[in-house]
Amino acid sequence: MPFVTVFLKSILILLFLLFSVNLYIYLERKFVGHLQARRGPMTGFHGVLQPVSDVFKLIFNGQLVPDESRKVFFRLAPLFAFLPAYMVYLVLPFSRRLLLADPDASLLLVLSLLFLSMVGLSFSGWASGNHEAAVGSIYILTNLASFFLPLVVSAASISFLAGSLSLIDIVEAQSRVWFIFLQPLGAVVFLVSILRLIERSPYAFPYVDPELIASYKIEYSGAGLGFLIFTEYLNFFTMMGIFTILFLGGWEGIFEMPSVIWFLLKVYAASFFVLWIRSSLPKPRLEEVMARTGWMFLLPLALLNLILTLVFVTFVRPLI
Incomplete structure (x- = not known):
């Protein structure tokens, strides 16, 4: 090209x-x-x-640079977070043809870039030279450790079921039935993990107002703050796009309509479902979410779902 x-x-x-x-x-x-x-x-x-x-x-608005910040890293941190979040959309397919590249392991690449972008957000708090911002960055990393692993394990179950790490192959494998009907447990684990990772209320622990004010963004203003906010929303759209591709059939529709429209309708419908949930639930305690929900609930369920998928693919599918 x-x-x-x-x-x-x-x-x-x-x-x-x-x-x-x-x-x-x-x-x-x-x-x-x-x-x-x-x-x-x-x-x-x-x-x-x-x-x-x-x-x-x-x-x-001008961007102020604190005297105690690591100035070079402070200026570059929003770019470190934004670039991986934007690069996802160069390989994330909106339709069979609407993408710039189609690597064989596009699912692995998209998840890796998403992880790097979230790490980049935490990097901005460290670069600020502010103790409250640094604590907010630690919250992001603990969130990643608790909930990104169940999300990846759920995605691995889908790749085994589809027999490919290509996002296009995964969508085409759902031409008859969407994987949300074959993998309801994986879909629930994936969706709950998204609720925890989007860092929005009621699970926005990096934004606990009495403790951290604006968390890792506390020292940012102007364009730097805009890049960080934009990156947060891009990561949310990325997760909802991955959920749509893995569980909702991507651009596959139930009647004739442009594939891009089908994909965007599903992404927005799933986004508003998540928005509805997060706007209706009270804020839980930190240890309940990270320890009990992440390590003691979501990860065992994701591993159980992966084992059941491997058993189905290895022993049951050949008989069918």
């Missing part, structure tokens, strides 16, 4: 992600506002200009 074509497609993907994130921020605020008997933001007609005003405010 010519370099100019790749560059233009990369720019189009970035513009699409900017539009999608701003649209979701608006819908999230309004949905949560109405769910909690509030109006939400009202800048412009029914608050539609609020995300736009936030973007301009972040762009034109």
